[in-house]
Amino acid sequence: MFKTPRGTQDILPAEQPYWDYVRKTAARVAFEFGYGRIDTPMFEATSLFQRGVGDETDIVQKEMYSFEDNGGDSLTLRPEGTASVCRAYIEHGMQNLPQPVRQYYVAPMFRYERPQAGRVRQHHQFGVEAIGDASATVDAEIIELGFRYLSQLGLSHFTLRLNSLADPEERKPYLAMLHDYFSRYSGDLPKVDLARLERAPLRLLDSKEEATRKIGEDAPRALDYLGDQSRLHWEELTGLLEDLKETYPSFEYQTDHRLVRGLDYYNRTVFEFEPQNAGGQGTMIAGGRYDPLIEILGGPPTPGIGFGSGIERIILELKAQEVPVPQPDELKAVIVSVGPARNAASRLAAELRSHGIATVLAPARSFKAQMRYANQSGAVNAVILGERELEAGVAALKSLRSDTPQVEVPLDKAAATLAAG
RNA sequence: GUGGGCGUAGUGUAGUGGUUAACACGUCAGGUUGUGGCCCUGAAGAUCGUGGGUUCAAUCCCCACCGUCCACCCCA
Structure with a gap:
């Protein structure tokens, strides 16, 4: 008997009210912030993701659904949305539009992963991207949008963590220092983290190993190594977020120097919204600034920032919090x-x-x-x-x-x- | 990729080394001639995940594979 391929699922009529609710809320909130919808192809040139997401990342190394079409081109089912939106920005000359260009999407993503709670091979993301403005105002806007999205869905009990990864040239010396620091404790590090130390030293900061977390508490913090521009940007952003508390009494955030990113293109601001009693795969929204990306993809140097939000995870949380969702119109x-x-x-x-x-x-x-x-x-x-x-x-x-x-x-x-x- | 739990009708479960694998819900039909819900009766529906092995005999024991769930890894 045929079954859905591993890590994929049928969304049956009984589940659709949740999907309708999430998609409609996403579209409404995006509209409120002036974001226009963009749909990009489900597959792209493989090299777009190799360049954009980063050749060294796990996503590109071992999680992409790539295939050769009959014409001999290597194509890949998109594993994430940002690279495609940036490609579209360049391809359609959106630098000639008023900046920043604000766009959102709701679309399926594909990654060859081992399924578990909150993780499947075809998942769906609501994502927003604001391209063409480097100011911290836009960072705050994107974060506010994410907060409002979750709030409008009726979710509560989530936290926002915030960090800055600095600019690429500032990160190099920082990474070296981080590597040195953890190396001094190599005797105390668990095996998994010893391996990670060489591959992705930043990852040690968000390790789940108790020993590593302990050591990580006193590790050098990216926030302490920001250059003047990055520091100013950070201070502007936190100032704006403080203001947000006036508008939204329940808005809170915490800076967390252990918050890092697996994708290569991020710089400066990174943030995540997650449920307070998060299990393994809880992150509902993950985002950040990606100023280097457009240029990496062959466009003019153009800053950008955005987030991705996994709809399956949002729905899990809606159920966990027993949020009532509108039911479809009844049969008369x-x-x-x-x-x-x-x-x-x-x-x-x-x-x-x-x-x-x-x-x-x-x-x-x-x-x-x-x-x-x-x-x-x-x-x-x-x-x-x-x-x-x-x-x-x-x-x-x-x-x-x-x-x-x-x-x-x-x-x-x-x-x-x-x-x- | 690594580790662990679990795989019995559509769903949720029970069960046993040996004749027709059970129950509930669901589905369909009937309970006299045109009125649902409750109730009653009946029917259909399972190669007991797949393939090997042990045994006179396996759904039950063993192994592998597959799937699923969970954790790691990674990430939304």
Whole structure:
């Protein structure tokens, strides 16, 4: 028997209210901040991600769905959204638009990973990108957007962590210092982290190993190695975030020098929103500034900042916090009909639908079975159309939700009566 | 990629080294002739994840693989 490929899932009708709710909320909040929707292809040139995400990252090294098409081009199912949006920015000359260019997307992403809670091979992200403005105002705007998104969804009990990774030229000496620092404790480091020390020293800072965390508490902090520009940027940002507390009484953030990033293109501001009782894969929003990226991709030097938010994880959290989500519009009418009235029933169904009344025909079974069907369908009304009604030119309307008595209405009044009720 | 838990009808579970694998929910039908919900009766639905092995005999024991869940890794 066929099954969904590993790490993928069908989103069945019963789940759709959550998806509708999240997508609509995302679109509304993006709109409120002046972000326009962008859709990019689901696959791109493989080299876009190699260059943009970083050749050395795990995503590119071992998680991409890459294939060669019949023309011999190497293509890759996008593992993240930022590279594509930046490619579009360059390709369509968006530097000629008023800056910054604000765009958002809701789209599936693909990574060959081992599935677990909050991690699948096809996941969906709501992402926003503001390209073309280096000022801290935009950093604050993006963070506010993320906060508002979560708040509007009805989520609470989440935290915002914030850090600066400095600019690339400032990071080099910092990384060297970090490496030296941890090397001094190499005897006390667990195996996993010893391996990481050479590969990605920053990663030691957010290690889950107790021993490493302890050592990491006194490790050199990127924030202490910011250059003048980066420092000014940081101070402006934290100032703006303090102001945000005036607008949003529940807004909080904490700077956390252990917050780092796996993707290469980030500089300066990085941030994450996560649930307070986060399990393994809890991060709901992760973002940051990526000033070097556009140039890396062959565009003019152009700053940018954005975030990605995993919809599957948001939905997990909506369920965990028991946030009620709007249910789809209800089915209004099930037409129950027998024998010679079935044709008239079809015509009546078309008539009701043309008035925007959701209508289904009960299956051609016994009368009793049709009534049962109507009851189980969850519809508001049964519309009964039998020989007697047909002769009288009426339909019998019976409420399935209450015990109000059944009424007969002329066929041409049925739509109006149902719409009113 | 590493480690651990788990794989029995659509769903949730029970069960046993040996004849027709059980229960609940769900589905379908019927309970007299045109009225649902409750109730009653019946039916359909499972190669007991797959492939090997042990055994006279395996759904049950062993191994491998696959899948799933969880943690690591990584990340949204």
